[in-house]
Amino acid sequence: MRTGDELAPLRIPITRTLIVAGAIATRDYQDVHHDAEAARAKGSPDIFMNILTTNGLVGRYVTEHLGPAAELREVAIRLGAPNYPGDEMELTGRVTSVEADADGETAVIEVVGANALGQHVTGRVTVRLPRGGGHEPARP
Amino acid sequence: MSDAEFQERIKAYEGRSAVVGGVGRDPVNSPMIRHWCEALGHPVPVDGTAPATMLQVWTMAGLSGHGDRSGPYDELLGILDAAGFTAVVATDCEQEYLRPLRPGDRIAFDAVIESVSPRKTTKLGTGYFITTRMDLRRGTEPVGSHRFRILKYAPAPPQKPQKTAAKRPRPVINRDNSGFWEGVSRHELLIQRCTDCATPRFPWLPGCDRCGGQGWDTVRASGSGTVYSYVVMHHPPFPAFAPPYAVALVELAEGVRMVANVSGVPYDKVRIGMAVELEFTEVEPGLTLPVFRAKEEV
Structure with missing residues (x-):
């Protein structure tokens, strides 16, 4: 892995099922994530994805790219435009630093998830790749 | 109460505990890991560990609510509710993972109210950002930390009728084209x-x-x-x-x-x-x- 490497984009359809299944799988029962009427009553046009699901999708993006040997060390995300049903989010990523040591390397990857409304998520993932972990980073 | 007095009152919650001695409802377990991976389309870790980004899941109270939140955090949210800042949205999540979690691990956690912002006006409405920091342990061993920011806000009044999303301009089609x-x-x-x-x-x-x-x-x-x-x-x-x-x-x-x-x-x-x-x-x-x-x- 090298500084400046780009991760292949990942497009995720934002279905009602993904939003509700993600909210429940993360044990987040805030009604705005599963009840469209309640969401509208609170001024939102529809239900929207919860932050725990977004966090998991950012982790998935990096993990799928680097393979099972990669260990996430830090994930820091900020949300912007909500993920509403019917939208699509495209995750893109770029390696901004790589530090090698005797046991492997530690990389920082900046991730952006954009939907039709703008940037849903911007984040920074710090990931550890142990030497000889058997990973074959996917090369675009 | 003036705005300044109100801000001072909520600012006083900085540094106070949000959770003391919280305990995960369930130990880390394979069914929850599998359900989470299924919902998110995430690969199931082959070594049986929980995906790192599930960290917060192990601290969630679920449908029955937070029995273990201590007074100050609920008090602060209550003050904001009463002042009309009734809506809430999560805006930031910063997690650090110190060791992998495996089925059977029992998670304990404490959280502190790190900061309460001055009043901010956002697209959603006017309100206050509240940042909490949570430290998670397995027994006495730290396993990770989690900084979480919410916006507690008064929903902006519904937008004018131009609510429908803007459409791209249509091509002008004439006999020449x-x-x-x-x-x-x-x-x-x-x-x-x-x-x-x-x-x-x-x-x-x-x-x-x-x-x-x-x-x-x-x-x-x-x-x-x-x-x-x-x-x-x-x-x-x-x-x-x-x-x-x-x-x-x-x-x-x-x-x-x-x-x-x-x-x-x-x-x-x-x-x-x-x-x-x-x-x-x-x-x-x-x-x-x-x-x-x-x-x-x-």
Whole structure:
């Protein structure tokens, strides 16, 4: 892995099922994530994805790219435009630093998830790749 | 109470505990890991550990609510509710993972109210950002930390009737260019060719811009092209377009140039000379446009 490497984009359809299944799988029962009427009553046009699901999708993006040997060390995300049903989010990523040591390397990857409304998520993932972990980073 | 007094009152919660001695409802377990992976389309870790980004899940109270939140956090939210800041949305999540979690691990946690922002006005409404920091342990061993920011806000009044999302401008179709748009509807990119001097031309015009001839037929573009030039739009934003985006001048193999979007690469990766291939994209229902996909990923 090298500084400046780009991760292949990942497009995720934002279905009602993904939003509700993600909210429940993360044990987040805030009604705005599963009840469209309640969401509208609170001024939102529809239900929207919860932050725990977004966090998991950012982790998935990096993990799928680097393979099972990669260990996430830090994930820091900020949300912007909500993920509403019917939208699509495209995750893109770029390696901004790589530090090698005797046991492997530690990389920082900046991730952006954009939907039709703008940037849903911007984040920074710090990931550890142990030497000889058997990973074959996917090369675009 | 004046605004300043109110801000002082809520600011006083900084440094107070949000959770003391919280305990995960369930130990880390395989069914929850599998359900989470299934919902998110996440690979199931082959070594049986929980995906790191599940960290917060192990601290969630679930449908029955937070029995273990201590007074100050609920008090603070209650004060904001009573003052009209009734809605809540999560805005930031910063997690650090110190060791993998495995089925059977019992998670304990404490959280502190790290900061309460001054009053802020956002697109959603006016309110206060509250940042908490949670430290998670297995027994006495730290396993990770989690900084979480919410916006507690008074929902902005519903927008005026222009609530519907802006649509892209529609092409103006007239007798001089209707053949082009008919081609697009069949996913064909048609170039005009002068029947007098055989010069191809684009965009569509009534006469040849080389010899002035009025006769023409069409050639279907092969779809190969290269980026001849491009600009990146940052400002001003137009309705239905989200800057930044690249607008390219693509030179087709047939020798004419056309303005189009480049797909398949981020806006800042479009380069002069980049090989592109024609494709048709339905950019919104009822509007299909020719765009050019970068042939090699960068």
